[in-house]
Amino acid sequence: MVKVENLHKSFDDTAVLKGITTSFEPGKTSLIIGQSGSGKTVFLKCLLGLFEPTEGDIYFDDKTYNDFTKDEKSKLRKNMGMVFQGGALFDSMTVFENVMFPLRMFTKMTASEMKNRVSNVLDRVNLHDADDKYPSEISGGMQKRVSIARAIVNKPKFLFCDEPNSGLDPNTATVIDQLIQEITRENNITTVINTHDMNSVFEIGEKIVYLQDGLIAWEGNKDIIHDTDNEDLTNFVYSSNLFKKVRVAQQKGY
């Protein structure tokens, strides 16, 4: 479980996060949504430890990051997986080497054990026949799958994803969403996804946190987001014509 209490983050005199309190449970896919500039990426980077909070605490399994000893921090990092917006795959490594990287860095597994684990994980993300290819030689969807495979290969307790669907066609985006949700449930991972994609919201939003101006303006899940009385959230969620029509249809009882 990841718990956040009164999280503030400022850059010079600009306050980006202004007191966020929430929690993310294991086995559930939690989404952070909000307009550009609402503080989503900064929030995620604070969770990842890439930004140090100006104020407030982040708890990983009831212990704040600041309470961890150096070894515990290092162990915590090994328990984190991250899927970056652009994949962040290492250009100089093949798909297989990219996925094997965390194992090579942090485990004492033998070469054959590592190969087995990587093959299994690549199978799990439905990525076949791409082992020897470099990231520049595969499609955006495949890169995202490799990124997910790399994030889960070391069996993390916490999985963070920054806009995993950006730049993907709707079909591939849905497949990636479902894959993340399945992996989250199978391994009881605490998954936090930063997204703009409303399909993801309605598909896998078991918990949704809506950020506005550095604060949580709404919290809930995909089943109750239709009923929100937060006008900004409604405008945000139903900003596309398609979703507007869906909403009208729902209101008419179709």
Added chain:
Amino acid sequence: MNYIESVGQYFMMLGDLFKKMTKGSVLRRLIIQELNDLMTKSLGIVVFISFFIGAVVSIQMALNLSNPIIPKSLIGYAARQSIILEFAPTFIAIIMAGKVGSFITSSIGTMRVTEQIDALEVMGINSLNYLVFPKIIAMLFFPFLIAISMFVGIVGAYLAAVFGGFLSSENFLLGMQQDFIPFQVAYAFIKTIVFAFILATVPSFHGYYMKGGALEVGRASTTSFVWTSVIIIVSNYVITQLLLS
């Protein structure tokens, strides 16, 4: 003020670089990769430039030695001195600032832009150690490259002088051996090691701390080349003053 901050940041980077070392087996692989990228792939250009600059040095010397009192063997002497003392260590280091320095800055800068460095940090890896330390170790082999440059430069000078008809082979070799001071070779290699460290760390600094996108990667590479060259030239002056004067 920005310059002072950058200098401070550079030295802090050097401090952070040696914290939390990367796993030995991974490091070995990275060092071999860097040796290939930084040293082996530079061999061709170094040999090419060294040969022709050596040749030009001896032709220039020959054409400017019109006084019959001055012995022709001076051409060999001057070629040796200029190649060993300055051309091979300093000139090649400047060439490497362009070739290797730009490569280092742009590769690390691209990793920064595409969040690959963030990916390393999230995994709990000291990205500075992972990225920069293998480059420093690989650049420790720079003196070998300079030794090759010295040899090829002198061969170029010899061939241009002798086959150009400026002096005899015996005369050139006599000049080559004249007033030879072994410490001058040591001086050349001492400054080569300093330049190697500059070549590995200054471009890494510009790549690692760059902000922005693809355009800024290009700008960082240019800035990196300028600053690496400036620092090499200034440190060349300081080392020469300390060791030879």
